[in-house]
Structure formats: C-alpha cells, structure tokens
Amino acid sequence: MIRAGRLLTLLIGGLAVAAVTHAAEAPPEAISVVERFHAALAAGDRAQVLAVLDSSVVIFESGGAELSRDEYASHHLAGDMEFVAATKTEVTDRRGGGSGDVAWVLSRSKTTGKFRGKEVSSSGTESMVLERGADGAWRIVHIHWSSRPLDPVDRQP
Numbered sequence: 001m002i003r004a005g006r007l008l009t010l011l012i013g014g015l016a017v018a019a020v021t022h023a024a025e026a027p028p029e030a031i032s033v034v035e036r037f038h039a040a041l042a043a044g045d046r047a048q049v050l051a052v053l054d055s056s057v058v059i060f061e062s063g064g065a066e067l068s069r070d071e072y073a074s075h076h077l078a079g080d081m082e083f084v085a086a087t088k089t090e091v092t093d094r095r096g097g098g099s100g101d102v103a104w105v106l107s108r109s110k111t112t113g114k115f116r117g118k119e120v121s122s123s124g125t126e127s128m129v130l131e132r133g134a135d136g137a138w139r140i141v142h143i144h145w146s147s148r149p150l151d152p153v154d155r156q157p
Contacts, residue, residue, distance in 0.1 A: 024099070025096060026104065026130075030098060030130045031105055033052050034105045037049060037140060041084045052140055054131065054139040057139075058143075059072055102130070104130070108124065108126075110124070121150045122147040123147065125145070126143065126145050128140050
C-alpha cells in the first residue's frame, strides 16, 4: 500500500504542479533513461533494463499490473524483450515534463512485424514517470502501456 500511495502522490503532485506552473520540459537525463530502457529491451540486455527501473516500479499493461522490478523481471521482461526483437517500433511523438525530482515522458508509437506467428500492426501509447534518487540518478517508477490495432488509414507507408 505504501508503494501505491507513493505512486499516487507522484502522479497527482506532478500533474498538479504541471497544471499550475506549466512545468518545464522533461530533463534530458530523464528522457535518456527512457531511451536506454528501450535500447536495452531491443538488445535483450536484461541487466540494463533492470538498472533503470526503481525497485518499486509499478507497470500497468492490458489491465494487468506488476508491482515491483522483481515481479516484472520474473514475469513479463523476457516476453517484452522477445516482442521488441521480433517487431519494429517507430516513435511518432515523445514529449514530457518535470518538476523537481519528478519527470514524466509520454510517447506514441506504431509497431509492425510478426510475433509468435501473428501479424502485429498497432498504435501504442506509453507513459513513464521517473524519480531522481538521492544518488542523482533518474529511475523509472511507473510505466503504463496501451495499444490498439492500427486503423487502415494509419497502415499506409
């Protein structure tokens, strides 16, 4: 429950600050962490993926939740690396904001390819919340992934 309370505080606090102060863009270091996370997934680098996740990261995907880095590592990490290796993702929009030691990075993407014998053609959204720790390093504390099939008009080259 403490983790959920911390996450809720980060989300509400971060969004409230953004609404009131028109928060600055996400710090480049936080965006770099998101990019390193995706590069590590694509490379199959389990250690690097886990290095940028906070130990209490909360990951939402398709109505499910993983409530820690260890839970993600033991459940969906291998499948996510396999999926990323088998498909091609194009980031179509990335933006973010931040205030103090909290940053968020929001991305939209198109993913195509074949995974486990099935064609993939989807539009995706990703929200990541990052927190700068006492050591000065940014770590991902929350991820929310969502996707839907691409509309036929979106499938055109």
